Amino acid sequence: MRPELEVTIEKLVHGGEGLARLPEGQVVFVPDVIPGERVRIQIVQNLGDYAIARLLEVLEPAAERRTPLCPLFGKCGGCQFQHLPYEEQLREKLRIFKETLWRTGKIEEGLVQGIVPSPQEYHYRNRLQFHVHQETGTLGFLKRRSHDLVPVRYCYLTTSEVNEVLSKLPEIPAWKRLHPYIKRVNLGLSPTEKKVVMLLWTKVPPRREDLYEIKSEISALKAIFYWVRGPEPQGPFPEDAPYRGRRVFSVPKEVAGLPQDQQFFASAGVFVQANWEINLALISYVKEKAMVQPGERVLDVHCGIGNFLLPLSVNCNRGLGVDTDHRAIADGQENSMIWGLTGVSLRVSSAIEALIDLFKETETYPIVVLDPPRGGCKEILRFLPEVANEKIIYVSCDPPTLARDLRILQEKGFVIEEIKAFDMFPQTFHLESVSILRRTL
Numbered sequence: 315m316r317p318e319l320e321v322t323i324e325k326l327v328h329g330g331e332g333l334a335r336l337p338e339g340q341v342v343f344v345p346d347v348i349p350g351e352r353v354r355i356q357i358v359q360n361l362g363d364y365a366i367a368r369l370l371e372v373l374e375p376a377a378e379r380r381t382p383l384c385p386l387f388g389k390c391g392g393c394q395f396q397h398l399p400y401e402e403q404l405r406e407k408l409r410i411f412k413e414t415l416w417r418t419g420k421i422e423e424g425l426v427q428g429i430v431p432s433p434q435e436y437h438y439r440n441r442l443q444f445h446v447h448q449e450t451g452t453l454g455f456l457k458r459r460s461h462d463l464v465p466v467r468y469c470y471l472t473t474s475e476v477n478e479v480l481s482k483l484p485e486i487p488a489w490k491r492l493h494p495y496i497k498r499v500n501l502g503l504s505p506t507e508k509k510v511v512m513l514l515w516t517k518v519p520p521r522r523e524d525l526y527e528i529k530s531e532i533s534a535l536k537a538i539f540y541w542v543r544g545p546e547p548q549g550p551f552p553e554d555a556p557y558r559g560r561r562v563f564s565v566p567k568e569v570a571g572l573p574q575d576q577q578f579f580a581s582a583g584v585f586v587q588a589n590w591e592i593n594l595a596l597i598s599y600v601k602e603k604a605m606v607q608p609g610e611r612v613l614d615v616h617c618g619i620g621n622f623l624l625p626l627s628v629n630c631n632r633g634l635g636v637d638t639d640h641r642a643i644a645d646g647q648e649n650s651m652i653w654g655l656t657g658v659s660l661r662v663s664s665a666i667e668a669l670i671d672l673f674k675e676t677e678t679y680p681i682v683v684l685d686p687p688r689g690g691c692k693e694i695l696r697f698l699p700e701v702a703n704e705k706i707i708y709v710s711c712d713p714p715t716l717a718r719d720l721r722i723l724q725e726k727g728f729v730i731e732e733i734k735a736f737d738m739f740p741q742t743f744h745l746e747s748v749s750i751l752r753r754t755l
C-alpha cells in the first residue's frame with residue numbers, strides 16, 4: 315500500500331498539475347489542485363528527481379475553487395482546469411507561459427503582451443479525435459497518464475452537433491456491426507453549415523449500406539469518410555454531400571481584408587485550428603503585425619489549408635506556402651483560387667526542403683510564418699536566417715519547444731519584438747501563442 319501524505323501546493327506548472335514538495339524536499343506533481351491548497355495525496359510513481367501523485371482529498375480548498383461541470387473531470391485526460399474559474403485559468407496560463415519562456419529560453423516576461431481569452435469558455439472545439447470502446451462501441455478519450463479508455467457520450471468542450479453524434483452513434487445497429495473494426499474516429503464540425511463530418515480509420519472497408527444507415531439516423535451528420543490505407547480516405551458518403559464532403563469555415567471580410575466575406579474549405583481529417591473564433595483573432599493579430607505591403611512576398615512553411623498565408627497575401631498577391639500534408643495543400647490551392655489570390659503558390663514539401671531549395675536559389679522573404687506541430691521546428695533554424703531577411707512570425711501550440719526555438723533564433727540575430735498568448739483551449743493547459751521576431755544582423 316503506497317503511503318498517503320499531506321502537502322501544500324506551491325504553484326501550477328506546464329501540463330496543468332500542481333507542484334508541491336515532500337518533507338525531504340522531493341518535488342511531487344498533483345492533478346486538479348490550486349496554488350495554496352492543502353491536499354492529501356498518494357504517490358503513484360516515484361521517478362527519482364520527482365514523483366507523481368493522485369489527489370485523494372482537498373483538505374483546505376482555495377476560495378476560488380469551483381465544481382467542474384463535467385462528471386468525467388478528473389478521469390478523462392482531456393481537461394485539467396475545470397475546477398478553476400475562467401479568469402483564474404487565464405491568469406495561471408499566462409504565468410506558466412512566462413515561466414516556461416524564461417526557464418527554457420531566458421526570454422524576458424516583459425515581452426509577453428498578455429493573453430487573449432476565448433470568446434467561448436465551453437463548446438468551442440470544432441474537431442475531436444476519439445478511440446472506440448471495443449465492447450460497447452462508445453467513443454472515448456484516454457484516461458490521464460493511461461491507455462485506458464473513458465467512454466464519452468457528451469463533451470462540454472465541443473458543439474451540440476458533435477455531441478449529437480457522440481450520444482447517438484453507439485445505439486445505431488449499423489455502428490454495432492462496424493465498430494469492432496474501427497480504430498479511431500475523427501469528428502469535425504463544418505461551422506458554416508453546422509454539420510459534422512465523420513472520418514473513420516478502419517481495418518476493413520465498411521458496407522456502404524451501414525454508412526448510409528448511420529448517416530440517416532444522425533441529422534447533424536453531413537458526410538462520412540473511411541480510411542483503410544493509401545493516400546486518401548474513401549468518401550464522401552453520401553456521394554453528393556455538399557462541397558465534396560469538406561468542412562466550410564467563414565472568414566469575415568474585416569479579417570480576410572477583402573470586400574466580401576471569404577471561406578476556407580478543408581477535407582476530412584486535414585488540420586484546421588480547433589477554436590475558430592479565437593483563430594479569427596489570431597489571423598487578425600498576425601496580419602496587424604506582419605503589415606504586408608504591396609510588392610512584398612510571404613513565405614509560410616507550415617501553411618496547411620492557407621489559414622495565415624491567404625489573409626497575409628491579400629495585400630501583395632505574392633506568396634509561397636508549403637506543408638507536408640498533400641491533402642491540406644490541395645485544399646489550400648483551391649482556397650487561394652476562391653479568394654482570387656492567383657499569385658499565391660502552395661506546394662507539398664517539408665519546411666526544411668523548402669528552405670534549402672530557396673537558399674540554393676538565393677531567394678529571400680521579408681515575412682516568414684512558422685506554425686509547426688508540437689515538436690517545434692528546431693531542424694529548420696539553421697537555414698531559416700538565409701531566407702528570412704526581415705520578420706519571422708512564429709505561431710506555436712507548445713510553449714517549451716517555442717522557448718527552445720526562440721532562444722536559437724535570438725542567437726542567430728533575431729530580436730523578439732513581442733509575444734502574445736491566445737487561449738485556444740479553455741479548460742485545458744494547452745496554449746497557443748504568436749511571437750514576432752525581427753532580424754538585426
Ligand SMILES: C[S@@+](CC[C@H](N)C(=O)[O-])C[C@H]1O[C@@H](n2cnc3c(N)ncnc32)[C@H](O)[C@@H]1O
Pocket residue numbers: 585586587615616617618619620621622636637638639642663664665666685686687711
Ligand atoms: C499546427 S498545424 C498549422 C497549419 C496552418 N498554419 C493552420 O493554421 O491551419 C501544423 C502544420 O504543419 C504541417 N507539418 C508538419 N510537419 C511539417 C514539416 N516538417 N514541414 C512542413 N509542414 C509540416 C502539418 O501538416 C500541419 O498542416
